[in-house]
Amino acid sequence: MTEHREVVDERRPPEGETGGGAPVTVAGSAPATPAAPARRRPAAGPGPARVRALPSVTTVIVAASAYLVAFVFVFPYLVMILTALRPQEELRQATFLPTTFAWSNFTNFWTGGLAQNLGVTLQVAAGSTVLVLLVALPAAYYTARHAFRGRTAFLVLVLITQMFQPTAMLVGIYREFFQLGLVDTVWSLILVNGGFNLAFAVWILNAYFSSIPRELEEAAFIDGNGRFGALFRVTLPLAMPGVVTALIFTFIAAWNEFVVALTLTTTPSGQPLTVALNSFIGQYQVDWQNLFAGSVIATIPVIILFALIERKVVGGLTAGSIK
Amino acid sequence: MQQTFTPGRVVRALAPLAWIGPAVALIAVVVVWPVVVMVQSSFLKISRFGVVQGSNGFDNYTKLFAEPDFGGVMARSLLWVVAVVGLTVTLSLGLAQLFDQRFPGRRFARWALIAPWAASVLMTSIIFKWMLDPEVGLINMIRRHLGLLDALGGADADPLGNAATAMPWLVFVAVFVSLPFTTYALLAGLSAIPPDVYEAARMDGASRLRTYWSVTLPLLRPALVVATLINVMNVFNSFPIIWAMTHGQPGYSTATSTVFMYILKGSDIGESAAMSVVNFGMVIVLTIVFLRVSKWRAEVS
Numbered sequence: 001m002t003e004h005r006e007v008v009d010e011r012r013p014p015e016g017e018t019g020g021g022a023p024v025t026v027a028g029s030a031p032a033t034p035a036a037p038a039r040r041r042p043a044a045g046p047g048p049a050r051v052r053a054l055p056s057v058t059t060v061i062v063a064a065s066a067y068l069v070a071f072v073f074v075f076p077y078l079v080m081i082l083t084a085l086r087p088q089e090e091l092r093q094a095t096f097l098p099t100t101f102a103w104s105n106f107t108n109f110w111t112g113g114l115a116q117n118l119g120v121t122l123q124v125a126a127g128s129t130v131l132v133l134l135v136a137l138p139a140a141y142y143t144a145r146h147a148f149r150g151r152t153a154f155l156v157l158v159l160i161t162q163m164f165q166p167t168a169m170l171v172g173i174y175r176e177f178f179q180l181g182l183v184d185t186v187w188s189l190i191l192v193n194g195g196f197n198l199a200f201a202v203w204i205l206n207a208y209f210s211s212i213p214r215e216l217e218e219a220a221f222i223d224g225n226g227r228f229g230a231l232f233r234v235t236l237p238l239a240m241p242g243v244v245t246a247l248i249f250t251f252i253a254a255w256n257e258f259v260v261a262l263t264l265t266t267t268p269s270g271q272p273l274t275v276a277l278n279s280f281i282g283q284y285q286v287d288w289q290n291l292f293a294g295s296v297i298a299t300i301p302v303i304i305l306f307a308l309i310e311r312k313v314v315g316g317l318t319a320g321s322i323k
Numbered sequence: 324m325q326q327t328f329t330p331g332r333v334v335r336a337l338a339p340l341a342w343i344g345p346a347v348a349l350i351a352v353v354v355v356w357p358v359v360v361m362v363q364s365s366f367l368k369i370s371r372f373g374v375v376q377g378s379n380g381f382d383n384y385t386k387l388f389a390e391p392d393f394g395g396v397m398a399r400s401l402l403w404v405v406a407v408v409g410l411t412v413t414l415s416l417g418l419a420q421l422f423d424q425r426f427p428g429r430r431f432a433r434w435a436l437i438a439p440w441a442a443s444v445l446m447t448s449i450i451f452k453w454m455l456d457p458e459v460g461l462i463n464m465i466r467r468h469l470g471l472l473d474a475l476g477g478a479d480a481d482p483l484g485n486a487a488t489a490m491p492w493l494v495f496v497a498v499f500v501s502l503p504f505t506t507y508a509l510l511a512g513l514s515a516i517p518p519d520v521y522e523a524a525r526m527d528g529a530s531r532l533r534t535y536w537s538v539t540l541p542l543l544r545p546a547l548v549v550a551t552l553i554n555v556m557n558v559f560n561s562f563p564i565i566w567a568m569t570h571g572q573p574g575y576s577t578a579t580s581t582v583f584m585y586i587l588k589g590s591d592i593g594e595s596a597a598m599s600v601v602n603f604g605m606v607i608v609l610t611i612v613f614l615r616v617s618k619w620r621a622e623v624s
Contacts (some may be wrong), residue, residue: 055426059424059425059426059427062421062424062426063426063427063428065421066421066422066424066429066432067428069418069432069436070431070432070433070435070436071435073435073436073438073439073499073502073503074435074438076439076447076450076451076454077438077442077450079454080446080450083450083453091459092458092459093459094458094459094464094475096461131349134345135345135346135349136346138341138342138343139342139343139346141342142342142343143343146339148338149339150339151339154343154346154347157347157350158346158350161350161354163556163606164354164606165556165557165560167560167561167562167581168560168581168599168602168603168606169354169357169603170584170585170588170599171364171584171588171592171595171596171599172356172357172358172359172360172361172362172364172596172599173353173357174588174592175357175360175361175364175592175596176356176360178373179360191352191353192353194349194353195349195350195352195353196353196354198346198349198350252441255443256442256443256444258443258444258562258563259562259563262566263585263588274443274445274446277446277449278445278449278566281449281452291449292453295446295449295450298443298446299442299443299446302441302442302443303437303441303442306437306441307434307437307441310433310434310507313507314504314507314508314510314511
């Protein structure tokens with residue numbers, strides 16, 4: 001790829017000049033001119049006519065490949081949507097596209113049994129999110145503001161839990177909740193999802209609180225707000241982007257969770273949507289379209305929600321190791 | 324410790340506990356205690372219905388190691404991790420380079436990349452299984468149109484029904500869902516490289532390939548190490564892909580250790596716990612080995 005682009009670069013200048021007459025400015029095309037590694041070159045550089053030109057051949061090739069890759073990545077989800085819109089009688093037909101779109105699949109979903117499973121998923125995701133918020137917020141705030149004995153030990157413990165995944169200790173989780181009598185309840189799922197997503201929330205919140213100057217809070221405190229008033233009126237609003245990221249991330253992780261729910265829930269109506277949809281597949285049921293309508297409902301909103309926090313997630317997951 | 328316990332001192336000593344206590348408690352209950360229970364269970368004789376029937380010594384382990392499929396499962400798990408992580412990291416290096424270029428609509432193209440990361444891995448696996456359906460699967464229809472497949476519905480049209488073709492498809496889906504995070508982590512690493520380093524390389528007359536090899540890659544190392552480590556963890560523990568697409572079948576031919584553990588749970592919880600402990604040990608060993616190797620590399624350079 002890199003070599004290929006080099007060849008293109010060498011050929012580029014004459015082509016760029018032929019197209020240079022048109023006064024078209026394409027945002028972002030300029031820095032991709034031949035000296036791309038140097039990023040921005042001063043306007044008085046050796047190639048005077050090049051800066052404002054049609055998109056260069058390199059840019060076109062780069063953009064085309066990127067769009068192609070992007071298409072590949074959304075392709076399965078487009079197939080998911082198209083399948084969900086197939087009329088029931090066409091589901092087992094080998095055609096690329098349905099003859100008509102059956103929007104009723106989505107309305108029928110709510111009367112089918114899977115709507116109940118969606119309800120369980122919502123409870124688990126919302127419950128875990130609240131739990132993480134209640135537990136991570138004070139811990140992250142305190143470790144960011146105070147030096148105390150065991151602070152490092154606590155942060156290391158959190159970092160280690162981020163490395164662990166419930167799959168590896170499934171039998172332990174099952175036996176523990178069996179002993180506690182919490183198997184097949186929403187509470188067990190809320191606890192496990194909360195516990196395994198705590199690390200991400202603590203890390204990202206800790207980073208946000210640390211970045212807010214202590215003086216701001218002190219000033220509010222002196223102004224007569226009290227410790228908690230200062231925290232709620234000054235620090236928390238400033239840390240809001242971090243809080244939102246932690247909440248959305250936990251919500252999505254709990255929403256998508258499969259293995260723990262597969263292990264801990266046995267009653268079909270008490271299973272979250274992921275488990276219910278998976279058990280759907282094994283059976284030769286007629287109402288396949290419910291499966292795909294359910295998949296779309298379970299997938300598309302989450303992808304959109306995730307796009308909101310995408311920028312902050314990488315930093316939280318890699319816990320500051322990429323600077 | 325001959326200090327006097329004034330109320331103020333006690334409050335100050337307990338203050339961290341009030342703020343951090345709930346977090347520690349949650350980690351203890353959900354993460355630490357299951358490990359203890361898991362190790363305990365691996366030495367117990369437990370019925371299929373969860374009733375403890377007394378100590379079992381090392382019998383669970385001997386039974387596990389004597390399973391005819393055990394060796395194959397372990398070898399496959401290792402191969403699975405190496406193949407998926409290797410392919411993911413290599414492809415991500417290219418994708419990160421591509422999405423680091425400036426081009427119109429880059430923001431939207433990057434958003435599209437998020438989809439498999441945000442979506443549930445299970446849903447993605449289900450849709451791939453559907454696209455590989457022997458009778459109506461889109462991938463099979465495309466293969467048919469390209470002349471790669473004689474007829475729909477037959478054994479040839481069922482790549483997941485055959486171990487030799489199922490495994491590559493499972494690896495493909497695993498790589499597909501691992502690429503977004505890895506690419507994003509590498510993009511973050513790329514954007515952290517100061518532009519003047521490239522400027523200096525250009526002054527020295529280094530070619531683009533040379534610049535990438537001796538400037539970009541070394542500076543990308545921290546991002547690469549963390550991304551690889553997180554991937555190793557995720558892929559080793561990856562269960563939904565195989566479970567949704569093949570259930571580890573035919574036979575145990577597509578089962579990795581986590582899938583094997585889950586299947587064992589249905590017949591012998593003690594043996595399943597022993598498998599979990601082995602699994603857990605491997606996760607820890609993998610992490611340590613990986614950290615050692617990367618540290619050693621750092622010292623050499």
